[in-house]
Amino acid sequence: MPIEKGAAIQPAAGKLGVLTPGMGAVTTTFIAGVEAVRRGLAKPIGSLTQMGTVRLGKRTDNRSPQIQDFVPLAALDELVFGGWDIFADNVYEAAVHAGVLEPKLLEALRGPLEAIRPMPGVFEQRYVPRLRATQAKQGRNKMDLAEQLMDDIAQFRERSGASRLVMVWCGSTETFQKAGVVHSSLQNFECWLQKSDPEIAPSQIYAYAALKSGVPFANGAPNLTVDTAALQELARERQVPIAGKDYKTGQTFMKTLIAPGLKSRLLGVSGWFSSNILGNRDGEVLDDPEAHKTKEESKLSALEQILQPELYPELYSNMYHKVRIHYYPPRGDNKEGWDNVDIFGWLGYPMQIKIDFLCRDSILAAPLVLDLALFLDLAQRAGMHGIQEWLSFYFKSPMTAPGLYPEHDVFIQLMKLKNTLRWLRGEDLITHLGLEYYD
Ligand SMILES: NC(=O)c1ccc[n+]([C@@H]2O[C@H](COP(=O)([O-])OP(=O)(O)OC[C@H]3O[C@@H](n4cnc5c(N)ncnc54)[C@H](O)[C@@H]3O)[C@@H](O)[C@H]2O)c1
Numbered sequence: 001m002p003i004e005k006g007a008a009i010q011p012a013a014g015k016l017g018v019l020t021p022g023m024g025a026v027t028t029t030f031i032a033g034v035e036a037v038r039r040g041l042a043k044p045i046g047s048l049t050q051m052g053t054v055r056l057g058k059r060t061d062n063r064s065p066q067i068q069d070f071v072p073l074a075a076l077d078e079l080v081f082g083g084w085d086i087f088a089d090n091v092y093e094a095a096v097h098a099g100v101l102e103p104k105l106l107e108a109l110r111g112p113l114e115a116i117r118p119m120p121g122v123f124e125q126r127y128v129p130r131l132r133a134t135q136a137k138q139g140r141n142k143m144d145l146a147e148q149l150m151d152d153i154a155q156f157r158e159r160s161g162a163s164r165l166v167m168v169w170c171g172s173t174e175t176f177q178k179a180g181v182v183h184s185s186l187q188n189f190e191c192w193l194q195k196s197d198p199e200i201a202p203s204q205i206y207a208y209a210a211l212k213s214g215v216p217f218a219n220g221a222p223n224l225t226v227d228t229a230a231l232q233e234l235a236r237e238r239q240v241p242i243a244g245k246d247y248k249t250g251q252t253f254m255k256t257l258i259a260p261g262l263k264s265r266l267l268g269v270s271g272w273f274s275s276n277i278l279g280n281r282d283g284e285v286l287d288d289p290e291a292h293k294t295k296e297e298s299k300l301s302a303l304e305q306i307l308q309p310e311l312y313p314e315l316y317s318n319m320y321h322k323v324r325i326h327y328y329p330p331r332g333d334n335k336e337g338w339d340n341v342d343i344f345g346w347l348g349y350p351m352q353i354k355i356d357f358l359c360r361d362s363i364l365a366a367p368l369v370l371d372l373a374l375f376l377d378l379a380q381r382a383g384m385h386g387i388q389e390w391l392s393f394y395f396k397s398p399m400t401a402p403g404l405y406p407e408h409d410v411f412i413q414l415m416k417l418k419n420t421l422r423w424l425r426g427e428d429l430i431t432h433l434g435l436e437y438y439d
Helices: 025-038 091-098 103-108 110-114 142-160 186-194 202-212 229-238 250-264 281-286 289-307 361-381 389-394 410-424
Strands: 015-021 079-085 162-169 217-219 241-244 268-278 320-327 336-344 350-358
Touching: 015 142, 015 202, 015 361, 025 079, 025 091, 025 103, 025 110, 025 361, 079 142, 091 103, 091 110, 103 110, 142 162, 142 186, 142 202, 162 202, 162 361, 186 202, 186 229, 202 217, 202 229, 217 361, 229 241, 241 361, 250 268, 250 289, 250 336, 250 350, 250 361, 250 410, 268 281, 268 289, 281 289, 281 320, 289 320, 361 389, 389 410
Parallel strands: 015 079, 015 162, 162 217, 217 241, 268 320
Antiparallel strands: 268 336, 336 350
């Protein structure tokens, strides 16, 4: 983070355009939610930027401003929306299809939602085998597709009058992919874009187009996307912030609440079995084994990294961890996540914890999209670029500098986020030492 403590931050003047590749359940719940909050029809529950506070100075100082009053964030009234999808439904139609929000609420917002139509997406069947595109861009090669996206971005900027843009990936989970030679440097990546290398996924083409256009990019799916040397080089070169990956919502969010607590009391874990049923389009996409593998890898890593079996071998090195995701259409977006946790305590005596989280996937994800859009824009105006580790709070698989292990503990992540805000505003960081109260 090559900025000085308390350095000047550009003001949030003018409109902020939020571009979302993928305009399905999460995006439509996010946009409809912002429109509802603007009209006073609902509250932005779950959004740190809208409802959170940050303590400053000593506990005796009684200074805990709202985050939105402490750092200069774009106001909800200044947001404008655009995006791409491989289906032509406008945001109202897509929200009805997603079935997350009540018809009555959607009806009240019909005008503004109908006005947002997705631009045709960049799509490649092998990356999302379960979907058949009805509107997709055609091009001479993948570089040509990237250039078409850059044109879309420039035209959206013009049309909407936005003074700044951010892009937040809300598209489907792509099939499992590891970084290869094509991703090893920007030069290689650009060369293979021209040659339409099959290793370059659509999400990488969007990210490339965003970064080339100076637009910050956040990755809400577990896709490889900006987790590559090539696109990180581009982010540094263009001085653009990036963040990822995979929104930390339902079951993994619960894991990151519970696992640090068990570890703090040195309680052992012998097994953690997690099963999910969900019936939305995301569930249908994840029903494909290769897309499922991408999600599973992302879900598995959090627990291992929180429990640190290398430091506590007697407690966690023999843990059996299994994650299952089942597509079950009757549930729609209302996922159910079960966890059975086998733990052991004093003298090795076994105990069990059962969790049954009846959650709503997109209701949990929508405020994260809002916060990421606003914080990425803040980061850009504060001169921060490259990987924004302070936004780990929002992700299942937080991106870090090479060689650093990611911090998954949600409370440490929140402390890191708030300390970053304090740093940006030149306030003292909070260590929680607290000895001064007893002098
Ligand atoms: N909802 C959550 O709690 C949650 C949590 C973590 C991650 N995610 C991820 O967020 C993403 C969105 O979830 P969702 O529930 O909205 O899914 P969704 O299936 O409702 O929406 C995804 C949309 O992306 C579109 N799409 C696919 N490939 C595209 C491309 N190349 N270009 C443009 N559009 C494309 C699809 O047509 C679809 O409309 C998924 O990858 C999901 O895994 C969601």
